[in-house]
Amino acid sequence: MSSHSFQSIERMPVSVRTQRQAQQLSFWSRLIGIAAPPSHSWRGGIKLKGYKQLSNATPIIRLPADHLLLTIPLERGRRCAQPCVEPGQYVRKGEVIGRGDANTPWVHASTSGTVQEIGPAFAADSAEPVLAVTLRADGLDAWAERPPLAPPQSVEALVERALQMGIVGLGGAGFPTALKLAGAEQPDLLLINGAECEPFLTCDDRLMRERAQALIESADYLAHLLGISQTRFGVETNKPEAMAALREAAIQARTSVQIRPLPTRYPAGGQPLMIKSLSGRNLAPGARPAEIGVLALNVATLYALGRAALHGEPLVSRVLTLTGDCKRPGNVEVPIGYPVTALRAVAGARADGQLTQVGGPMMGQPLPAPSAVISKTSSCLIFAAERYLPAAKPAASCIRCTRCVDVCPMSLRPLDLYNAAQNQDHASLQALRLDACIECGSCSSTCPSNLPLRDSFRQSKMEMRR
Ligand code: SF4
Ligand code: SF4
Known part of the structure; x- marks a missing residue:
């Protein structure tokens, strides 16, 4: 559950006005016999303060693994590659360390070094520990031999x-x-x-x-x-x-x-x-x-x-944004498994228990553990999130203002969904099309009563899946 709230900077969504204009245009088009062009616009959504300029001005910096311990996740959701290395084994960058079945992508060493252990660890964007291979990097970043591979032709x-x-x-x-x-x-x-x-x-x-x-x-x-x-x-x-x-x-x-x-x-x-x-x-x-x-x-x-x-290059690194309250914000390309603690130092963020948000403020979540590592899906670390993401205010009762309805890009009725979620009324949640919710949080960030709408929808979806 989110412990912060990122507020919309615009209470009356522009999109609602745009939609009304489009409806008026469509009415007049029909009246004078002109076929309206197919609409590529959608209703709802919110205008948010972007904070993009904090980190978008400088080029991507490639960070070497040096002699760090890299912990490379093998598991994502219900899919887990089977480890095919052992502690003490030397591996080169790009070597397979986890083999998948027909539905599970393989996992590769993201630098050269020696396998230290295989066990559970926190990925930055996973709530629960996942199976991972920990490597002690040797500082050489030596690639495994890669036979030349022609681009697939089918x-x-x-x-x-x-x-x-x-x-x-x-x-x-x-x-x-x-x-x-x-x-x-x-x-x-x-x-x-x-x-x-x-x-x-x-x-x-x-x-x-x-x-x-x-x-x-x-x-x-x-x-x-x-x-x-x-x-x-x-x-x-x-x-x-x-x-x-x-x-x-x-x-x-x-x-x-x-x-x-x-x-x-x-x-x-x-x-x-x-x-x-x-x-x-x-x-x-x-x-x-x-x-x-x-x-x-x-x-x-x-x-x-x-x-x-x-x-013919396996996925062994990714670009991610370091931003928020830190001395050196920017974008870095890091080997998968890079420790967040080391990135904190790279960004010049405080080393104490500063709150860190992984991903964006709307769809991301707080770092699950200080020891967490960068996975293939970790896109951003926001340091000192409390400064940019104020703690969520206490929730009050719904005043039926329907702002949440105006901003929902999927044309849902979040206030009714919330009632059904509170009552664990799965039949009503289905009838109200909870399945169409993309969990964007536009409703929550606009709600004047600070109701945790999106979080309750996520929770209900998980309960219904179970
Ligand atoms: S849930 Fe919030 S935004 Fe929606 S109608 Fe109620 S008070 Fe308004
Ligand atoms: S979180 Fe779901 S209900 Fe809320 S605005 Fe987004 S799509 Fe609509």
């Missing part, structure tokens, strides 16, 4: 490559990319999510600015292999440099690649909203993008997939 070969190179969704969900590719039934659109709509996060922004060419090459390869006619990158309008870099790189593309602006309005990067904005297609609750002809990937995932497919 979807099946790419699926196998993605699984064996450990590629997962880096936007937060950590879903195996191989399974997404395997389930992509003849998509005609490749949508790349570069929205990065959460405040504070700038790792995708810097990746797009600095590695635009590699991103376009990956998209080009993927579209060509899958026979996709059109690729669209969606980037929030608050990232003009990223958009410009992608547009320049896209000139060289062999396939059709467009760079499209997304509204700077949270949660513009939520999957159904991003798809709606970029294609006009509606993703029904519980449906997969493949069912509407879409393959959707986050920019960092596309980058990792490109490294694996075009260069």
